[in-house]
Amino acid sequence: MLNQIVIVGASHAGVSVAFKLRDLGYTGRIVLLGDESGVPYHRPHLSKQYLLHGLDKDALMQRPATLFEQHAIGYRDDARVEQVDLQKRQICLHDGCTLNYDALVLATGAKLKPLPAVLGVQKATNVYGLRTLADAQRLQTALCPGSHLCVVGAGYIGLEVAAVARQRGLNVTVIEHSAQILSRVACSQTAQRIRELHQTQGVRILEGSGLQQVRMVDDQVTQVLLSDGQILQIDALLVGIGVEPRVELAQQAGLQIDRGICVDAFTRTSDPHVWAIGDCASVLLKTGRQRLESIQNAVDMAAVAADTLLGGTQTYNPIPWFWSDQYESKLQTVGLNHGYTHVVERDSGSDSWSVWYFKDQQLLSVDALNDPRAFMLGKRWLTAAKSPDIQQLSDSSILLTAVALLPNQ
Amino acid sequence: MPTITFIEPDGTQREVAAREGQSVMQVAVENAVRGIEADCAGSCSCATCHGYVDSDWFEKLLPAERMEQEMLEFAIDTTSLSRLTCQLRVTADMDGLVVRLPQSQA
Numbered sequence: 316m317l318n319q320i321v322i323v324g325a326s327h328a329g330v331s332v333a334f335k336l337r338d339l340g341y342t343g344r345i346v347l348l349g350d351e352s353g354v355p356y357h358r359p360h361l362s363k364q365y366l367l368h369g370l371d372k373d374a375l376m377q378r379p380a381t382l383f384e385q386h387a388i389g390y391r392d393d394a395r396v397e398q399v400d401l402q403k404r405q406i407c408l409h410d411g412c413t414l415n416y417d418a419l420v421l422a423t424g425a426k427l428k429p430l431p432a433v434l435g436v437q438k439a440t441n442v443y444g445l446r447t448l449a450d451a452q453r454l455q456t457a458l459c460p461g462s463h464l465c466v467v468g469a470g471y472i473g474l475e476v477a478a479v480a481r482q483r484g485l486n487v488t489v490i491e492h493s494a495q496i497l498s499r500v501a502c503s504q505t506a507q508r509i510r511e512l513h514q515t516q517g518v519r520i521l522e523g524s525g526l527q528q529v530r531m532v533d534d535q536v537t538q539v540l541l542s543d544g545q546i547l548q549i550d551a552l553l554v555g556i557g558v559e560p561r562v563e564l565a566q567q568a569g570l571q572i573d574r575g576i577c578v579d580a581f582t583r584t585s586d587p588h589v590w591a592i593g594d595c596a597s598v599l600l601k602t603g604r605q606r607l608e609s610i611q612n613a614v615d616m617a618a619v620a621a622d623t624l625l626g627g628t629q630t631y632n633p634i635p636w637f638w639s640d641q642y643e644s645k646l647q648t649v650g651l652n653h654g655y656t657h658v659v660e661r662d663s664g665s666d667s668w669s670v671w672y673f674k675d676q677q678l679l680s681v682d683a684l685n686d687p688r689a690f691m692l693g694k695r696w697l698t699a700a701k702s703p704d705i706q707q708l709s710d711s712s713i714l715l716t717a718v719a720l721l722p723n724q
Numbered sequence: 725m726p727t728i729t730f731i732e733p734d735g736t737q738r739e740v741a742a743r744e745g746q747s748v749m750q751v752a753v754e755n756a757v758r759g760i761e762a763d764c765a766g767s768c769s770c771a772t773c774h775g776y777v778d779s780d781w782f783e784k785l786l787p788a789e790r791m792e793q794e795m796l797e798f799a800i801d802t803t804s805l806s807r808l809t810c811q812l813r814v815t816a817d818m819d820g821l822v823v824r825l826p827q828s829q830a
Binding site for chain 2: 338357359363374386636640645685695
């Protein structure tokens with residue numbers, strides 16, 4: 316019987332596991348420690364509605380503060396954990412307080428990758444990142460109509476901010492060092508659709524282009540020199556080059572680390588009293604060990620953790636899904652496309668479009684642009700381990716619901 | 725302040741005060757109503773805030789737009805009275821709205 320469960324990290328995974336434990340009938344103590352100030356909030360909104368037109372407090376919060384009290388979840392904000400002692404089963408906070416645990420859940424998330432130190436922008440006041448509410452509030456101040464924002468990195472965050480900034484009247488240039496935007500996650504066909512979305516709005520996208528050097532005046536970056544020799548005059552720089560998992564506590568404590576805090580199918584770490592969930596954890600999938608950086612992963616890992624913390628045997632077998640809002644468009648993805656051998660495009664007319672990733676005959680993943688049907692059916696088929704007939708899928712005149720399905724080998 | 729009644733999966737009735745302008749999903753989440761997951765926090769991207777609107781009320785609501793309609797088409801256990809509650813914005817004349825929640829949102 317667990318008397319005290321301590322959760323380090325109060326973003327989506329941490330909050331989710333706390334409430335799930337209560338849902339499952341756990342009546343012992345829950346301490347939920349967040350290192351940010353205030354009530355836990357929805358991270359996805361920060362690069363979308365929050366920046367675009369603001370959000371009132373109630374819409375931003377994951378749940379009202381009173382709900383934590385009502386469910387006897389001892390939430391503490393501004394609580395930084397400095398050390399985990401696996402032998403004593405104790406954690407130590409920045410203020411010197413120690414807390415014992417019967418079970419520990421690490422939901423420490425991820426932190427932004429900074430630009431290389433050699434660029435020398437560490438002290439610049441017009442270089443921004445976007446991970447936390449504080450980052451978003453700071454970035455807001457840079458969104459001045461008519462100014463020039465340079466976005467470094469064309470992943471989801473970079474592209475979402477580019478869309479918001481453009482809609483708010485800024486001039487925007489996105490620079491991506493790889494040959495293609497969304498290179499980490501998407502095929503060239505999806506990249507082309509998204510590229511067009513931005514270009515028709517007047518955003519400049521420069522692929523195969525990296526930041527070589529910057530010029531600073533006082534503490535502001537005023538110019539950037541790109542690897543192709545172009546020089547851009549800029550007013551602000553947003554860095555969206557990805558994240559690193561926050562594994563420091565786990566590493567110092569001696570837990571196994573590999574691309575994140577290693578967990579098994581039950582979301583348990585290499586220590587029998589410690590679990591890890593969300594962006595900080597690496598899971599073993601058929602395609603290898605990796606992190607899944609999404610709301611889906613945070614919430615679904617939390618559900619498995621809550622179950623196994625209380626003695627259950629649920630395992631984490633994700634069908635990962637994700638969404639990204641850019642301008643009036645919604646990109647939804649489901650599955651993982653690693654190792655795909657070919658893709659099938661479907662144009663459903665107007666602005667609906669989808670691309671289906673296959674490894675030989677087996678469906679791996681779907682990218683759906685303004686096409687929720689494709690997303691939902693793709694999710695259903697992947698969950699059922701079935702694959703659509705490729706010939707029929709390729710024929711846009713055949714409705715998705717009429718496409719023959721074959722069980723995966 | 726309009727009052728909304730949620731019927732939780734086990735039949736428990738929860739009468740809660742709603743604020744104009746928030747979504748019915750937000751009302752449910754703020755009041756810890758059981759049976760709503762709302763994974764995407766109102767982005768019309770996950771279909772886990774699905775609810776059945778009472779038949780007396782269904783026609784009175786602003787109809788679903790395309791994205792919501794398509795998400796609903798393949799959500800779990802939907803009926804002709806299904807809506808994604810994150811797309812229902814509370815107005816003063818929704819006082820007395822009744823929404824029943826499904827057995828499962830997964």
